[in-house]
Amino acid sequence: MNPPALPGACDTxxxxxxxxxxPLDPPPPLRPGLASSRQRHRGEDMVIVKDxxxxxxxxxxxxxxxxxxxxDGRTSIAMLARADRTGAGAGGEAGPLPVTPGEVREVARxxxxxxxxxxxxxxxxxxxxxxSPEEARRPPGERRSILHLRxxxxxxxxxxxxxxxxxxWLFTTPAALAGTGIVATAAxxxxxxxxxxxxxxxxxxxxxxxPWLYVATAATLxxxxxxxxxxxxxxxxxxxxMGVMLLYFLPCAYTDVTDAYRIPGKGARIAVSLxxxxxxxxxxxxxxxxxxxxxxxxxQPAVAGAFIVSGGLKTVLFNLxxxxxxxxxxxxxxxxxxxxxxxxxxxxxxxRLRGWLGRASRSPERGRDRRILEVYGWLSRAWLALxxxxxxxxxxxxxxxGFGGLGRAAWIAAALCGILAGIARRVARRSPxx
Numbered sequence: 001m002n003p004p005a006l007p008g009a010c011d012t013x014x015x016x017x018x019x020x021x022x023p024l025d026p027p028p029p030l031r032p033g034l035a036s037s038r039q040r041h042r043g044e045d046m047v048i049v050k051d052x053x054x055x056x057x058x059x060x061x062x063x064x065x066x067x068x069x070x071x072d073g074r075t076s077i078a079m080l081a082r083a084d085r086t087g088a089g090a091g092g093e094a095g096p097l098p099v100t101p102g103e104v105r106e107v108a109r110x111x112x113x114x115x116x117x118x119x120x121x122x123x124x125x126x127x128x129x130x131x132s133p134e135e136a137r138r139p140p141g142e143r144r145s146i147l148h149l150r151x152x153x154x155x156x157x158x159x160x161x162x163x164x165x166x167x168x169w170l171f172t173t174p175a176a177l178a179g180t181g182i183v184a185t186a187a188x189x190x191x192x193x194x195x196x197x198x199x200x201x202x203x204x205x206x207x208x209x210x211p212w213l214y215v216a217t218a219a220t221l222x223x224x225x226x227x228x229x230x231x232x233x234x235x236x237x238x239x240x241x242m243g244v245m246l247l248y249f250l251p252c253a254y255t256d257v258t259d260a261y262r263i264p265g266k267g268a269r270i271a272v273s274l275x276x277x278x279x280x281x282x283x284x285x286x287x288x289x290x291x292x293x294x295x296x297x298x299x300q301p302a303v304a305g306a307f308i309v310s311g312g313l314k315t316v317l318f319n320l321x322x323x324x325x326x327x328x329x330x331x332x333x334x335x336x337x338x339x340x341x342x343x344x345x346x347x348x349x350x351x352r353l354r355g356w357l358g359r360a361s362r363s364p365e366r367g368r369d370r371r372i373l374e375v376y377g378w379l380s381r382a383w384l385a386l387x388x389x390x391x392x393x394x395x396x397x398x399x400x401x402g403f404g405g406l407g408r409a410a411w412i413a414a415a416l417c418g419i420l421a422g423i424a425r426r427v428a429r430r431s432p433x434x
Contacts, residue, residue: 027111047062073118
């Protein structure tokens, strides 16, 4: 015999007074294989849920997740709400909020929309309405771009776990102090021996040094990704994919460390984000020490200069720059506890532009968060504009030097075609015919 409905158990009764059939009553159980971890986010208990099938991550409140773990496909929404009201939680412990049938139904709907419930009628993971957190460090799957091609070589998790144990001394305080000392010494020598370091960098950009620059960049990128993988594994995250890639025609390794998002400690997640840049800076330091000790001439300065450029300049200008969605960006996301920082900042800036045009605000962001997002949005656009101006100036000078006015005309035409193609893609994405 079914228990009598509690008040609020039926949101939309029919004319006859009975509740229509609800596919979520009783709520289906959570899909098997989901992995979860608890975190503190802005003073609140949250749960990060990983869907291994799609490699998506979701953030839900700890109370909602605890309730969802009691969905079994047999207990009705009314009974689940009644259990919470009487304080009978899982394992006989006090039950958490929500306590009303409407709130239980909302949790079930949310879990179904995210594709986390077992019943396929409630939506497959592939068609889930939820979105994965944008601050996932390395989005899985192959990129369909000639500038970013990747091929998986398999699951390196066990290998990296063994490597993390063997190289565990790298994560100790003495190793951190030694590394800091090497970097500090290199920083001093880059000033004291600036002439030799400068000549080494010039040699790297000379025609004979360009092959070394190519090799050094590929090597530091590979070391960078390996450092991310080892650090993630050290802190308990799984690393299920590693392979080779062509990044702007540079061969290097890549490592999928998206599981680091589930690491409970903020400091550990930041360490994973900084590990690659730390490896880059160590390579830069060793190359700087070598360049400072070298005499001019030969091929050795070009090699040292190549690692100085690829390990140092690239790290400072790009990897650690929070205005680019690389390592520094994800560190800032964790420090501010503001997921989807970039996309939210873009929306706030667009909202500001709409306000200048006399249109109503659409952004839900308010207060301190809105101020931070707007500052970040304008700074990131200023950085992008600066990079475009510098690159454009350099390209223009090279083309004019080689081809005169024809080179400049071709460059301007190519830039306009790129701008128009970007506008066309945005219009196509908004088209109702798609």
